[in-house]
Amino acid sequence: MTSYLAPAPQPSVRVRAPGKVNLSLRVGPVQEDGFHPLVTIFQAVALYEEVTATQVPVGAGISIAVDGPQADRVPLDETNLAWRAAEALARHTGVEPDVALHVTKGVPVAGGMAGGSADAAATLVACDALWETGLPRAELAVVAAGLGSDVPFALLGHTAVGTGRGDLLTPAMTRGEFHWVFAVSDDGLSTPEVYRRFDELTAGQARDVELADEAPLMHALRAGDPHALGAALHNDLEPAALSLRPELERTLTLAREGGALGAVVSGSGPTVAALARSRQHALAIAATWTAEGAADTVWCTTAPAHGARLLT
Ligand SMILES: C[C@](O)(CO)[C@H](O)COP(=O)(O)OP(=O)(O)OC[C@H]1O[C@@H](n2ccc(N)nc2=O)[C@H](O)[C@@H]1O
Numbered sequence: 001m002t003s004y005l006a007p008a009p010q011p012s013v014r015v016r017a018p019g020k021v022n023l024s025l026r027v028g029p030v031q032e033d034g035f036h037p038l039v040t041i042f043q044a045v046a047l048y049e050e051v052t053a054t055q056v057p058v059g060a061g062i063s064i065a066v067d068g069p070q071a072d073r074v075p076l077d078e079t080n081l082a083w084r085a086a087e088a089l090a091r092h093t094g095v096e097p098d099v100a101l102h103v104t105k106g107v108p109v110a111g112g113m114a115g116g117s118a119d120a121a122a123t124l125v126a127c128d129a130l131w132e133t134g135l136p137r138a139e140l141a142v143v144a145a146g147l148g149s150d151v152p153f154a155l156l157g158h159t160a161v162g163t164g165r166g167d168l169l170t171p172a173m174t175r176g177e178f179h180w181v182f183a184v185s186d187d188g189l190s191t192p193e194v195y196r197r198f199d200e201l202t203a204g205q206a207r208d209v210e211l212a213d214e215a216p217l218m219h220a221l222r223a224g225d226p227h228a229l230g231a232a233l234h235n236d237l238e239p240a241a242l243s244l245r246p247e248l249e250r251t252l253t254l255a256r257e258g259g260a261l262g263a264v265v266s267g268s269g270p271t272v273a274a275l276a277r278s279r280q281h282a283l284a285i286a287a288t289w290t291a292e293g294a295a296d297t298v299w300c301t302t303a304p305a306h307g308a309r310l311l312t
Pocket residue numbers: 022025034035036037038040112114117147148149150151164165166191192195267268
């Protein structure tokens with residue numbers, strides 16, 4: 001009689017990281033390095049990317065699989081931000097980059113909601129646990145900033161003020177829960193292209209960014225006042241996104257006509273974010289967008305949400 005022993009499962013670690021909306025995004029004049037100085041207020045939303053990192057034999061290298069809505073629009077090679085995050089952490093800590101990554105997308109792709117950045121942040125936390133490299137969060141944030149301006153915020157989550165390229169973060173005090181609805185387009189926008197259009201529209205003469213401009217928004221967050229927050233939403237990239245996608249103007253108008261407390265293009269777009277009074281109100285705005293054909297899909301959620309966090 002032959003006995004059969006099933007192979008032991010390989011150790012694996014699962015991490016969840018959030019997408020974001022920029023409650024305010026103020027963009028200064030382009031610098032010599034091609035980046036723009038920002039003052040932004042990030043808020044993490046309860047739409048999550050999940051990354052599972054599984055141990056593989058020494059020398060196997062990195063591999064990646066992706067599922068979830070819009071997974072077919074995500075690269076499966078070394079250009080994937082999750083792959084780049086594993087490589088960057090291995091380089092930083094001197095370990096061999098051997099890991100199988102599985103990404104489940106829960107944030108729109110190329111929608112201005114930093115889904116790829118959330119994958120990178122989740123991968124840093126997952127590989128740090130799997131490889132037992134034990135980096136403090138502050139050091140992970142340095143590796144994160146090398147991967148992209150939005151990656152440190154996906155690590156931190158909740159609500160935060162971002163300065164520099166958006167990578168220098170200070171947590172912001174908020175009260176309560178906010179209801180968001182997002183109009184998502186199947187056809188994403190390229191972040192560098194939107195910044196380039198911003199440069200054209202401002203003829204390189206954008207006004208310097210000032211943290212003081214955010215006082216009303218910070219007050220609304222501290223008070224947990226969705227009406228004041230709605231009135232304070234702001235995005236300097238919105239004219240650039242609208243000039244590349246004029247149809248987004250109607251999506252914004254429909255949300256406002258539907259009683260949204262505020263409506264704004266999310267980050268570099270083309271997602272439009274509307275702040276609702278309640279979950280029922282969010283669903284009503286979503287229904288209007290759908291009925292009017294103003295979005296390919298609509299996603300309702302709440303905020304703020306936690307940053308990159310181990311699930312197992
Ligand atoms: C639009 C936002 O999502 C708002 O949070 C971010 O500024 C974009 O962050 P991201 O996608 O992580 O961007 P990165 O990967 O760092 O940079 C991509 C490109 O965006 C432009 N970029 C980005 C950040 C910044 N402060 N200034 C820029 O001009 C640059 O052309 C850069 O080459």
